[in-house]
Amino acid sequence: MNPFRKRTGIFPSYFTGRVDELNELREIYESTKAGAAEHIIIYGPKGMGKTCLLIKFEEEFSNVNEVYPVRIPLVEGNFDDIYSLIVDKCADTLKVSVSHFWDNITKLGVNIPLAGGFTVSRKIPSTSPSVALEKILQTIYGELKGENPILILLFDDLQRIISNNGPTKVLSILQNALVELNLKNMNIMFVATGSHDIFSQIQDHVDSAVRLFEPYELQPLSYKELKDAIVIPAVREDVDFTDEVLGLIYEMSEGIPYYMQVIAYNCFNEAVNGKIGINEFKKSFRTSLNLLAQREFRGMYEKSSNEERKILGLMAESNQAVLSYKDIKDGLDLKSEPSFWLRTMLDKNLIIKKSRGKYHLRDKIFKEYLKTFKPYKENGTI
Numbered sequence: 001m002n003p004f005r006k007r008t009g010i011f012p013s014y015f016t017g018r019v020d021e022l023n024e025l026r027e028i029y030e031s032t033k034a035g036a037a038e039h040i041i042i043y044g045p046k047g048m049g050k051t052c053l054l055i056k057f058e059e060e061f062s063n064v065n066e067v068y069p070v071r072i073p074l075v076e077g078n079f080d081d082i083y084s085l086i087v088d089k090c091a092d093t094l095k096v097s098v099s100h101f102w103d104n105i106t107k108l109g110v111n112i113p114l115a116g117g118f119t120v121s122r123k124i125p126s127t128s129p130s131v132a133l134e135k136i137l138q139t140i141y142g143e144l145k146g147e148n149p150i151l152i153l154l155f156d157d158l159q160r161i162i163s164n165n166g167p168t169k170v171l172s173i174l175q176n177a178l179v180e181l182n183l184k185n186m187n188i189m190f191v192a193t194g195s196h197d198i199f200s201q202i203q204d205h206v207d208s209a210v211r212l213f214e215p216y217e218l219q220p221l222s223y224k225e226l227k228d229a230i231v232i233p234a235v236r237e238d239v240d241f242t243d244e245v246l247g248l249i250y251e252m253s254e255g256i257p258y259y260m261q262v263i264a265y266n267c268f269n270e271a272v273n274g275k276i277g278i279n280e281f282k283k284s285f286r287t288s289l290n291l292l293a294q295r296e297f298r299g300m301y302e303k304s305s306n307e308e309r310k311i312l313g314l315m316a317e318s319n320q321a322v323l324s325y326k327d328i329k330d331g332l333d334l335k336s337e338p339s340f341w342l343r344t345m346l347d348k349n350l351i352i353k354k355s356r357g358k359y360h361l362r363d364k365i366f367k368e369y370l371k372t373f374k375p376y377k378e379n380g381t382i
Contacts, residue, residue: 003233004265006291008258009051014233017225018053024216025057025191029067032189033150037182039190041158043198044218045349045362046296047258050193053218054154057191066146068093071154074161082161083136086153090140101139108135130176137177141186148187155192175212196349220255223247229257230264239271245281252285252365259365263288289369297369300350307341312350313376315361325357 003013021042028038042050051073058069070093072085087105091098141151161170174190181188190213199215221229227246234241241249245267253259266284267276289297304312314331315323323331328338342359345351351359361367370376 001237002265002268003237004230004268005261006265008047011052011055012229012233012257012261014229015052015056016228016232017221018049018056021053021216021218022057022060028191028214029061029150029152029189032152032187033148035185035187037178037187037189038214039178039212040214040216041192041194041198042216042218043194043196045196045256047256048218048220049257050218051156052257054156054191054193058152058154061152066144066149067152068144068149069152069154071156073156074158083132086133086136086140094140094143096143101136101143104139104142105136108139130173133173134177134180137181137188138184138186141181141188150187150189152189152191155190157194158192159195159198171213178212197347221257221260222255223250226250226253226255226260229260234264234268234276237268239268239274239276241267241276242278244278245276248278248281252368254364256363259292259363262291266291286372289365289372292365293369293373297366298375300348300366301370301375304345304348304350305341307338308345308348308350309376311338311341311345312361312370313374315351315359316367316370316374316376322354322358322360325359328359 005012025040028040031038042053044050054071058071061067061069070086070089072082072089074085075081087098087101090096091101137151137153141149144151158170178188178190192213226249230241230246230249241264249260249263249267253263263285266287267281270276270280270284272280301309301312310332311328314328318327318331320327325338325342328334328342332338342351346353349362352362354360361370
């Protein structure tokens with residue numbers, strides 16, 4: 001049985017690493033338990049393992065007395081949708097009926113139009129978002145058992161409700177509700193994951209709403225962590241990855257868990273007599289690129305403009321990992337400045353700004369996709 005996962009957001013068969021991250025979350029938990037609630041947003045690019053980290057942390061406290069972790073995977077939509085999501089997930093975790101929660105919330109005089117079909121008397125004026133959230137969480141907290149219960153809210157993919165509502169607005173709503181509840185001695189810990197640019201969206205704002213949430217950037221796995229993540233589950237299935245192959249997987253994935261899992265998954269399928277050497281890696285790697293192309297890379301490329309595609313082609317074909325602004329302008333023989341296109345490519349996470357005037361493709365495997373399939377030549381952009 002293949003022990004590796006070829007999709008994001010699925011817990012791996014063997015969880016490794018993330019020692020520092022889990023310790024950070026434990027420290028925040030201890031502070032919250034002591035009555036000084038803390039809140040954190042863990043951010044990083046897609047596939048870095050944010051969801052798996054939340055699941056691991058949730059599992060750690062799922063059977064601890066007076067601790068109630070609730071993971072809430074967010075969906076695209078307006079901020080109003082979050083009310084129903086919180087109630088539904090908390091009701092499921094606490095084994096309390098959803099209607100019981102809404103009945104109690106109604107008694108507090110909360111009116112949230114269009115929130116999951118929840119309606120109350122029109123005589124009750126619409127409640128402000130921060131007050132509505134505060135009262136909903138207050139109702140949920142009231143159902144917890146114990147002398148000093150702790151509610152841990154684990155919000156996955158915070159950017160999904162931020163994008164259409166404005167980051168500072170959403171964070172201000174969360175801040176107001178959490179501060180009020182913590183002042184009432186309700187120990188509520190807020191942990192969220194967000195996209196790589198979630199804090200760049202709010203970097204120009206330094207108000208208290210931003211300062212309340214500690215930013216924590218999730219880093220790639222080290223070589224040792226990646227090796228354990230591959231070797232230990234593979235050995236259980238009597239399959240051996242050579243050190244050379246492990247080195248190539250680390251080089252191509254750059255320690256990003258999702259890429260590592262996809263490459264290892266396809267390597268495993270090509271094992272010969274329980275061995276995976278360089279030939280098996282080469283045979284399976286194009287399959288990995290194909291899968292990543294279908295899921296992500298092709299869509300990223302097709303959504304880019306002609307000018308952006310020319311820059312992608314130039315960067316893919318270059319022997320240099322990092323290109324300067326001048327390299328890009330001269331390489332494409334541009335008469336106008338490419339600064340506009342570079343900015344939009346940064347926003348789309350097609351490229352990374354290494355330092356002032358220095359750029360490289362977002363990751364090595366994306367470059368490998370471009371070099372292998374050369375979509376820019378098919379479209380006549382080069």
